[in-house]
Structure formats: structure tokens, C-alpha cells
Amino acid sequence: MEGLSKYSDRVLLTREEIDAMVKRLGAEITRDYAGKKLFLICVLKGGFVFMADLVRAIDLPLEVDFIAVSSYGSSTKTSGVVRLLKDIDKPLNDKHVLIVEDIMDSGLTLKYIKSLFEGRSPLSVKIVTAFDKPERRRVDITPDYVGAVIPDEFVVGYGLDYDGKLRNLPELSVLRRDVYEG
Ligand code: IMP
């Protein structure tokens, strides 16, 4: 079987629900950043699908860039170690930074990224995450904008991967346990 349906038998959020979620976030960000220099920084790779939708839901002039970090390897549990693989190339001093993340889990990745950017003296640094698993938080960090709070389960699709794959599932789905527990 070549299709993606075998990897999940439970959809958490449909494409339509995600669309409505992104529209709501876009409207909130449009309202909050009116008249400000907005700079969206996407955390690769997981954030790329959300980023592409979100920028088109924001009715303001804005700039984008991308960073890449690694913290997971191929397992479904965090290693707790964050490594910066690709940085941005512009100074941040006259900008309002909004970090765009796919999902917040332990919070370790965002904690690291947020303090990295705060050290470069931008006008502000905030976080928008498509999905949040607050039960799993290990460090004290709260996203400023949240698309949807989800239960403590390993999810795939809408940019989120398992072992580098399944990012192209259009909905957010729970990964079947037998896929990773064998
Ligand atoms: P944190 O540092 O533990 O908050 O992890 C954040 C990163 O872990 C996210 O950017 C994702 O890449 C990855 N991650 C956390 N939970 C999931 C999940 O349920 N599915 C896929 N990736 C996840």
C-alpha cells in the first residue's frame, strides 16, 4: 500500500478546522501589529506549511526568514538538546519578531530560540504556534498565539513529521502506535 492512510486512523483537526484556525490567528496578528515592522521567522522544517498559510492570512506588509534547528533525531521523544543548523542573516534591531512554530511540546526549542533572538535587541519577540501540548511543558514558556491546544499524543501532518515523513498530510492526525512501536 503506497498511500498515507495506513499511518493514522484518527484525525485530530481537519483541513477545514485548520483553515479556520489560521484565519483567526491571521486576524489577531493583523490587529496587534498594525503600523509595526513585522518580521516572521519560521522554524524549519515543521513550520513551513503553517508559515505559508499564515502569511497569507495577515493583511499587513511583512518580511519573512527561516531558521533551522535540530532537537529530535528520528524518535518521538525529545533529546532536550537544541542545535542551530541555519541562522537568519539580517539584524533585528528595528523589527518586531514573531517566531512561527509548528508545535510546542517540552518548550525547550522555543526557549532556546526566543532567548537567541532577544539577545539581538529587536523591538519585541513573540511566538505563534499552530499546535500546543501544554501538558508536556518542561520549561517556563508560553506562546503568545496558539492555533489549537491538543492532547499529549504524537501527531503528524500539516508540516509535522515522523522520521522526516508525513509532513504532507493535509490534516493533523495521530500517528498509529504500531508505526513507531513496531
Ligand atoms: P519541544 O522543544 O519539545 O517543544 O519540541 C518542539 C519540536 O518537536 C517541534 O518543533 C516539532 O518539530 C517536534 N514535535 C513535538 N511534538 C511533536 C509531535 O507530536 N509530532 C511531530 N513533531 C513533534
Ligand code: MG
Ligand atoms: Mg520535527
